[in-house]
Each structure stands twice: as structure tokens, then as C-alpha cells.
Amino acid sequence: MTRRRRQRLVRGLLYASAVAVVVALAAVADVDLLRRNFLDREIAATMFPDVLLIAARNTIVYTALAFTFGLALGLVLALMRLSSIGPYRWFATVYIEVFRGLPALLTIFLVGFGIPIAFQVRWPILVQITLGLGIVAAAYMAETIRAGIEAVPRGQMEAARSLGMSRGRAMASIIIPQGFRIIVPPLTNELVLLIKDTSLLFVLGTTPATKELTKFGRDILTARANATPLIVVGAVYLLITIPLTQLVAVLERRNARAR
Amino acid sequence: MGPSDTTGAQDGAPVPAIRIGGLHKSFGDNHVLRGIDFVVGEGEVVCVIGPSGSGKSTLLRCVNRLEEADEGSILIEGADIRDPDADVDLLRSRIGMVFQSFNLFPHLSVLRNLTIAQRRVRRRSEAEATEVARHNLARVGLSDKIDAYPAHLSGGQQQRVAIARALSMDPDMMLFDEPTSALDPELVGEVLEVMRALASEGMTMMVVTHEMGFARDVADRVVFMDEGVVVEEGPPERILVAPEHDRTRRFLKVVADG
Numbered sequence: 001m002t003r004r005r006r007q008r009l010v011r012g013l014l015y016a017s018a019v020a021v022v023v024a025l026a027a028v029a030d031v032d033l034l035r036r037n038f039l040d041r042e043i044a045a046t047m048f049p050d051v052l053l054i055a056a057r058n059t060i061v062y063t064a065l066a067f068t069f070g071l072a073l074g075l076v077l078a079l080m081r082l083s084s085i086g087p088y089r090w091f092a093t094v095y096i097e098v099f100r101g102l103p104a105l106l107t108i109f110l111v112g113f114g115i116p117i118a119f120q121v122r123w124p125i126l127v128q129i130t131l132g133l134g135i136v137a138a139a140y141m142a143e144t145i146r147a148g149i150e151a152v153p154r155g156q157m158e159a160a161r162s163l164g165m166s167r168g169r170a171m172a173s174i175i176i177p178q179g180f181r182i183i184v185p186p187l188t189n190e191l192v193l194l195i196k197d198t199s200l201l202f203v204l205g206t207t208p209a210t211k212e213l214t215k216f217g218r219d220i221l222t223a224r225a226n227a228t229p230l231i232v233v234g235a236v237y238l239l240i241t242i243p244l245t246q247l248v249a250v251l252e253r254r255n256a257r258a259r
Numbered sequence: 260m261g262p263s264d265t266t267g268a269q270d271g272a273p274v275p276a277i278r279i280g281g282l283h284k285s286f287g288d289n290h291v292l293r294g295i296d297f298v299v300g301e302g303e304v305v306c307v308i309g310p311s312g313s314g315k316s317t318l319l320r321c322v323n324r325l326e327e328a329d330e331g332s333i334l335i336e337g338a339d340i341r342d343p344d345a346d347v348d349l350l351r352s353r354i355g356m357v358f359q360s361f362n363l364f365p366h367l368s369v370l371r372n373l374t375i376a377q378r379r380v381r382r383r384s385e386a387e388a389t390e391v392a393r394h395n396l397a398r399v400g401l402s403d404k405i406d407a408y409p410a411h412l413s414g415g416q417q418q419r420v421a422i423a424r425a426l427s428m429d430p431d432m433m434l435f436d437e438p439t440s441a442l443d444p445e446l447v448g449e450v451l452e453v454m455r456a457l458a459s460e461g462m463t464m465m466v467v468t469h470e471m472g473f474a475r476d477v478a479d480r481v482v483f484m485d486e487g488v489v490v491e492e493g494p495p496e497r498i499l500v501a502p503e504h505d506r507t508r509r510f511l512k513v514v515a516d517g
Contacts, residue, residue: 153362155358155360155362156362156364158325158358158362159356159358159362159363159364159421160364160376161325161348161351162323162325162351162354162355162356162358162425163351163352163375163376163380163424163425163428164348164349164350164351164352164353164376164380164381164428165348165376165379165380166348169379169380173375173379174364174375177366178364178365178366181366
């Protein structure tokens with residue numbers, strides 16, 4: 001038997017066994033039961049329009065707030081890490097290591113319950129959300145931004161300085177804009193992760209008006225003892241995340257052409 | 260040593276554009292510059308030649324403090340730039356620099372490459388900066404590329420834009436760090452032509468180069484460096500044709516055979 005024929009045979013067997021597994025599972029499973037518990041049209045219908053107008057909207061707003069905050073703080077941290085001043089570098093390193101090492105849920109808890117206990121203040125829910133998610137996001141984004149800045153060739157800084165720009169001016173006008181172009185793909189990845197991490201915000205005790213997608217779905221799941229809301233909510237997540245990753249693929253291709 | 264006796268400003272003699280005295284520079288254990296004395300007069304074109312690793316690029320980069328010298332003095336138009344209180348940014352804005360690898364800003368159009376430092380450093384208005392940029396693009400023969408991005412230009416065009424970018428700051432002098440070494444052979448000529456025109460307009464130029472033809476035709480003075488010292492210097496017809504030192508002869512022979 002030639003090498004190619006053997007390869008084709010192996011692949012055929014793989015496909016055949018995959019189909020066999022699916023057929024076996026379908027035969028064993030109670031399809032009707034599955035449909036009633038996961039695809040109940042009546043329950044799905046009751047979720048609209050709130051799943052879009054309240055839950056999806058909140059998820060997007062929370063993500064945008066946390067992303068903006070995380071990006072700004074992440075940029076500051078990245079510049080601190082690249083600073084020639086020791087204490088700045090140490091602070092940034094400790095911050096990044098701590099908040100990348102802790103579970104995001106724990107950090108959100110700390111912001112939501114630790115700060116009120118420590119300072120006797122209760123901040124508006126949007127502030128808690130922005131801080132809770134943003135503090136974690138900043139730690140991840142700082143490392144991404146640092147990598148982007150370091151990927152800009154050294155000659156760029158030298159050329160900017162040789163024209164009389166200060167280090168800060170050169171960073172702002174020449175280095176950072178180029179660094180950000182380089183990190184558009186990993187930053188989008190952070191954004192998608194952040195969208196999914198908004199599902200942790202339930203621990204802050206959201207009200208009907210401030211529920212995000214996961215909490216919204218879970219509450220109906222509990223009330224109706226039916227898993228359909230999870231399917232609907234999952235579809236809405238994909239409706240947000242997939243266009244986003246596709247958009248970035250387009251931007252990346254355009255960027256590659258411009259270089 | 261006071262500044263008055265290093266600038267040579269007696270009897271109304273002009274202050275040289277660049278005066279370097281006793282310059283030393285090491286990278287770790289590597290002693291790259293070992294006591295350099297070097298002058299570029301106002302309006303003079305000086306070519307620095309020598310084998311790679313001779314320290315000529317490092318010397319050039321010390322002039323606008325892209326490298327910090329360890330010891331010695333560097334006077335630009337009579338002012339000591341190694342003074343800790345010296346305004347390095349102001350100094351650099353008066354010294355144009357052209358790099359081997361062009362170093363255009365790839366995220367900016369040609370026009371913005373030429374205006375960004377004018378706007379941010381010189382604080383010129385948008386209109387004035389654009390006017391200056393147009394003028395300098397015309398000087399290097401690239402007026403039609405004003406809206407192009409660097410990636411769409413050939414190496415020779417990029418280097419000409421880089422020269423125009425430096426000129427847009429109205430520098431008192433220009434430093435060239437092997438400006439044609441990264442170019443394909445057929446693109447070298449257009450860059451040298453621009454530099455030739457600049458020299459004939461009276462620009463003060465310090466050029467580190469391997470282009471012996473350019474040094475012969477354009478330089479007022481040629482400086483040969485080897486192993487961190489100036490071996491000899493003089494008019495091109497002497498240094499390039501009848502050098503005194505063996506090391507210079509050997510180098511010229513290698514370059515000619517290359």
C-alpha cells in the first residue's frame with residue numbers, strides 16, 4: 001500500500017468512527033427531553049426583548065467601561081515597567097504579578113466588599129464594575145502594551161530624539177502609536193476575554209436593571225427549571241464576540257497591506 | 260580648559276561647527292574611541308572613512324549625544340554639549356541626522372514625517388510646517404510623494420525623504436551615518452546626488468561613508484579612522500591618493516578591490 005492510500009484510509013476510518021459516535025449518542029439520548037429542556041420556544045420568547053435591551057446592553061457597557069479603564073491604567077503600568085526609575089518598575093511589576101495571579105472573581109469581591117468595609121464608602125455599581133474588572137484587565141493589558149512598545153525598532157526612538165523630541169514626546173507621537181498597531185490582535189483577545197468575564201459581576205449583587213447576560217439567563221433558569229435561557233444567552237454572546245474577532249481579522253489584513 | 264581657548268575664536272576667526280577634543284567611549288570592555296580630536300568647520304564637508312568597527316559611527320553618534328561619551332569635550336558652535344545642564348533636545352533640533360536604515364516613521368505619511376517635529380518641537384503652525392515640508396521635498400525631488408507612506412517608497416526614496424525630514428528643522432549642520440549602505444546599488448546614486456547638492460549649497464556636513472567616489476568629489480577633508488583613533492586626515496586628493504600611513508593604504512586597497 002502506498003503512503004498516500006494508507007493516509008486516506010486512516011482518515012476515512014476517523015470520519016466513520018466520529019459519525020458512529022454521534023449516531024450512538026443520538027440513539028441513547030432522549031431527543032424529546034433534550035428539546036423540552038434546552039430548546040423551549042415559549043421560554044425563549046419570554047426572554048425577548050429584555051435579553052437584548054437590558055442584559056446584552058449591560059454586558060457591552062460593562063465591557064466598554066472596564067476595557068477603557070484597563071487600557072488607560074495598563075498603558076501607565078507598561079510605561080512604568082519600562083521606566084529607568086527603579087520604584088516605578090517595581091510597583092508595576094508587583095501590580096502585574098498580583099492581579100494576573102489572583103482569580104478575577106477574588107479581585108471583584110475585594111473591590112465590591114473590601115473597599116466598603118475598609119473605607120466605609122459604597123460606590124455606585126458602575127464604579128465597582130469598572131474597577132473590579134478594569135484592575136484585572138489592566139494587569140494583562142500592561143504586559144501586552146509593553147510587548148508592543150518593545151517591538152518598535154530602536155531606530156524609531158533615535159530618529160525622533162535626533163529631531164529634538166523629548167523622550168515623552170517621542171513616546172506619545174512615534175512609539176506608542178506604532179506599538180498599538182502591533183498589538184491590535186492580542187488586545188482584541190483581551191476584549192473578548194473581558195466580555196466573558198462580565199459574567200463574574202453577579203457577585204456584586206446586580207438588580208434587574210443592572211443584570212448582565214449570564215445573570216439574566218441564570219435567573220430565568222432557576223425560576224423556570226429549564227436550561228433554554230442558557231442557549232439563548234450563549235447565542236447572544238456569540239453574536240457579540242464573533243463579529244468582533246472577524247472585524248479584527250479584517251483590520252489586521254488591511255494593516256498588513258499598509259506596511 | 261576654558262571654552263575661550265578651545266573654540267579658536269581669536270581674531271574673529273569663525274567658531275567651528277563641531278570641535279571634539281580627547282574623546283573616549285567604551286562599550287563595556289570594548290574601548291571604541293581612544294582619544295579623538297576632530298573639527299568640522301562652518302560650511303565644511305568632512306567625510307569619515309575607515310574599516311567597520313573603527314568607531315566612526317560611534318563618533319558621529321556622540322556629536323548629538325545618541326551615545327554618551329565617557330571623557331573629552333564636544334563643542335557645537337562653541338557650546339559644550341556634555342554640560343549636564345545643556346538642553347539636549349534643543350541641541351539635537353539644530354543638528355540634522357540621517358541614518359543608515361532611514362528610520363522614517365512608518366505610521367505617518369511623508370508630509371507628516373516632515374511636519375511632526377516642526378509642529379511639536381519648533382511649534383510651527385500647520386500651514387508653515389507644510390510649506391517648509393513642500394519646499395524640502397522639492398529639494399530632494401519627491402514632491403509627488405507627499406501623501407505616500409514610507410512602505411510604498413523605494414529605499415532611495417525613503418532616504419531622500421529622511422534627508423528632507425532633517426532639513427525641515429532648518430539645521431545648522433547635518434550628520435550622515437552611512438546613508439547609502441543599506442541601499443541596493445542602483446539606488447545609491449540618487450541619494451548621493453541630493454547630498455552633493457546640499458554640499459554645494461554650503462551645508463556643514465559630517466559624513467560617515469564607504470563611498471570613496473563621493474568623498475573624493477565632494478569632501479573638503481577626509482578623515483581616516485582605525486581602531487578608535489584618527490590615523491590621518493587631509494584633503495581628499497592626498498588621503499585617498501597618496502596617504503602617508505600604511506593602515507590607510509591597506510584600507511583603500513581593500514575597498515578598491517572589494
